[in-house]
Amino acid sequence: MNGGIGLDRLSLNQATVKRLGLREAVELCVRHDIPAIGLWRDRVAEAGLAEAAATVRAAGLRVSSLCRGGFFTHVDADARRAVLADNRAAIGEAAELGTDTLVLVSGGLPPGQRDLGLARRMIADAIGSLVPDAQRLGVRLGIEALHPMFCADRCVISSLGEALDLALEFPADAVGVVVDTYHVWWDARLAAEIARAGRRIVSYQVCDWVLPLPADTLLGRGHVGDGFIDFGPITAAVTAAGYDGDVEVEIFNAAVWDAPPDVTAATVVERFATVLGGFRR
């Protein structure tokens, strides 16, 4: 298998088929023999938490992660308290859905602020507050580094090394890091940081960097293999670090969303097999 990852570890992140409700997304996975799904809170809420959990379980799917918590950076103390409460709710939802991973998008600069250090301290403080909840429910918080082009408005954690430095402040059973190829592929330190992360990697997400960037830069991601990312070395590094969980394909792209979901799912499976070296075991 030359270091490839099998299709038995493929997970379809719900964001890739954003137009589908939870039940439709679950049925799509079943139709395409995709054994795991990454869920989003808005679609879970729409279906109802208990109903969503039952639907996924009845279909025999694993839930690879819940997206997402975070957005911790607010100048207003009440806003920060509200966000903590919402993140505690998300941890509870993750547990009920049967996943041990809550993905965190930590938040950008608070409005009118330019102090990256302050924003980063807010994030560290918030994660620290959530650790006991995470440990009690057996859910790990996955700190995701977002691409530096999102530093101002989405997430001031801009590299895997920075995410890892933050995660290492907390117990390993409560806090880890997410490796998303789209956000970290450019980093000359990536292989070293993945190795350093080791078992702290709680999620591996893949999609490709394609150009040109669209007007809404959030939606510029491509199917694996359509762009510039060299998935082989990154995947090998993540595997060598000891990560043996599901691998989520998560693509934010309006054209992908407008495609028939069965076409998208078939492409996801085919690219995963050819580019990540997957095969049916």
Place this chain on the structure above:
Amino acid sequence: MNGGIGLDRLSLNQATVKRLGLREAVELCVRHDIPAIGLWRDRVAEAGLAEAAATVRAAGLRVSSLCRGGFFTHVDADARRAVLADNRAAIGEAAELGTDTLVLVSGGLPPGQRDLGLARRMIADAIGSLVPDAQRLGVRLGIEALHPMFCADRCVISSLGEALDLALEFPADAVGVVVDTYHVWWDARLAAEIARAGRRIVSYQVCDWVLPLPADTLLGRGHVGDGFIDFGPITAAVTAAGYDGDVEVEIFNAAVWDAPPDVTAATVVERFATVLGGFRR
């Protein structure tokens, strides 16, 4: 002066007033008491090299840098040789223009390639080939880290630390690094890397990160103070590292280019004074 940088160190990079020819840009600097200018090769060629050098000298301006060399990443060996020849010409032009700094934009992934390591080795090889020319003419090659969103198509050197690691492979009188706030502001390691760079910093360029990004992401830069960058700590770090050269304001932005050049120059001076702590000495 609380660590600020005086207006006697302000340089207007020609790209900020892209519509102007060299003579017009020089006259603009004189009208606004801007003591230095960063030149671009296309505008120098248009004016004629000797004529350009004479014009700048007659006006009493310093030339803070010449932009730019680089674009070293080509699969074809003939293309790489042609690029080296062009870079040697650029070094000669820099010397004749009276600047000791040639800014390098090193190049993205070669077409059809995904191997960042290969691209980076091509860059290292090319810079190594240019070192004797640079030393002979007293011009330092400034490796510029570009924002990671340009990694695929413009420059695979994506962080100051990476640029510095590369520069340190070569003699200090031949190779250094450029600190451009737009490209590196997001980096949690920035202050440490600036300190590590020390006297290897050969150019400090400033402009602001503004949102949303335009369709052409090259043109998304804002006037100092219009965006998210906290210039105080970065400027203090660059100063503490020992950099005492000119500070270039370089803004790629279609709206800035369409503004009357005298308005642009007045804004550049005013923002430099208020945000970077400048004053007339």
